[in-house]
Amino acid sequence: MTGIDRSDGFVGLPVTDPSPSERGDAARNRALLLDAARRLITERGTTSVTMDDVATAAGVGKGTLFRRFGSRSGLMIVLLDEDEKEQQHAFMFGPPPLGPGAPPIDRLIAYGHERLSFVWDHRALLSDAGRDPQTRFNAPSTLHRIHVRMLLASAGTTGDLDAQTDALLALLDAEYVTHQVTDLDRSLEQQVRGWEDVVHKLCGV
Amino acid sequence: MTGIDRSDGFVGLPVTDPSPSERGDAARNRALLLDAARRLITERGTTSVTMDDVATAAGVGKGTLFRRFGSRSGLMIVLLDEDEKEQQHAFMFGPPPLGPGAPPIDRLIAYGHERLSFVWDHRALLSDAGRDPQTRFNAPSTLHRIHVRMLLASAGTTGDLDAQTDALLALLDAEYVTHQVTDLDRSLEQQVRGWEDVVHKLCGV
Known part of the structure; x- marks a missing residue:
């Protein structure tokens, strides 16, 4: 028995225990709705997908969609959150070079490569999240900071690791990446190479 | 006759030509109002200064203040703009090491030092300006990018200069600097040292 032992009698808020089939329906509807939303976003881009579209594509009532996710932005947050967790x-x-097992510089390069693609694919959702001053410098960005800082430290980087981490991570900011591509015609490939240059310099390569 | 040809007799909106003494009054009032606003902001911080305060401190009618600057945010933009131009x-x-005449790395260090102070002093105004996606990556930041990029190039920096410039300038973002000081207790002095570390690494020192 550990710290989350509930032998103190705490049983949480009183809830109506759903029957197994109700729980199964809810889980199935949730999966259908998220799959439909993902498919539509991939086809049309985030901004052109409405709640009606998602409900219709999932074959689920619009009321269920709203009960499940609260609002369009609630649905988008869940989608972003699931993808963030996966990455x-x-x-x-995961496997190297992104995951453990590769030299820290290789992991940093792989991280920048993966993250630039992720940020570009999720730019609309991330941009919304980043515009809120309360979340801009908080989770999940905290986890990314810890990861990049750890890799810089493992690579034997000298000097102020916080400043170097933040300078690097600025190159992965959703609005920045989007601005580079759409306004400056700087492709993701060019941005990956820019990331590599800065990583190599900070690690003294 | 083209769209911008004014030989069509267009002379703009009819205006009453001010007499020399009226123009003198206007210039004097403008200077009084800006001086008063600066003084109050230094004493109390930007957010606690009202238009009433500024008019009273300047000894100028509130109507004149609004006619002159349109709104509180109009006044703030003029103040920020004047200070930006001076910097x-x-x-x-200006004189080295900030201005021409010093080695590029010394100029970059001096620039970071001066700019961090400036950004901290003007954080409220800059943060407002930066939150608008239309201005976030535009002037006056364009001028700063050109300056930092030019100094990196003069220092013989190799690799992607754009990425390196943007990584560096992220350390001077108003919301970032404020977050470092107010939420993370990272003083401006620490941030100056962080800037120096990144500059030295990018320049291969």
């Missing part, structure tokens, strides 16, 4: 798992526990 | 002049044409 975090990949760079923390 | 730009200093790093482009």
Whole structure:
């Protein structure tokens, strides 16, 4: 028995225990709705997908969609959050060179490469999240800072690791990346090479 | 006759030509109002200064203040703009090490030092300006990018200069600097040292 032992009698807020089939329906509807939303976003881009579209594509009532996610932005946050968790798992526990097992500089390069693609694919959602001053410098960006800082330290980087981490991570900011591509015609490939240059310099290569 | 040809007799909106003494009054009032606003902001911080305060401190009617600057944010933009111009002049044409005549790395260090102080002093105004996606990556930041990029190039920096410039300038972002000081207890002095570390690494020192 550990710290989350509930033998103190705490049983949480009183809830109506759903029957197994109700729980199964809810889980199935959730999966259908998220799959439909992902498919539509891939086809049309985030901004042109409405709640009506998602409900219709999932074959689920619009009421269920709103009950499940609260609002369009609630749905988008869940989608972003799931993808963020998947990517975090990949760079923390997945196969090298992104995950453990490769030299820290190789992991940093792989991280920049993966993250630039992720940021570009999720730019609309990330840009919304980043515009809120309360979340701009907080989780999940905290986890990215810790990861990049750890890799810089493992690579034997000298000097102020916080400043170097933040300078690097600025190159992965959603609005920055989007501005580079759409306003300056700087492709993701060019940005990956820019990331590599800065990584190599900070690591003294 | 083209769209911008004014030989069509267009003379703009009819205006009453001010007499020399009226123009003198206007210039004097403008200077009084800006001086008063600066003084109050230094004493109390930007957010606690009202238009009433400024008019009273300047000994000028509130109507004149609004006619002159349109709104509180209009007044703030003029103040920021004047200070930006003064600082730009200093790093482009002023004495070394900030201005021309010193080695590029010394100029970059001096620039970071001056700019961190400036950004901290003007954080409220800059943060407002930066939150607008239309201005975030535009002037006056364009001028700063050109300046830092030019100094990196003069220092013989190799690799992608754009990425390196942007990584460096991220350390001078108003919201970032404020977050470092107020949420993380990272003093301006620490941030200056962080800037120096990144500059030295990018320049291969």
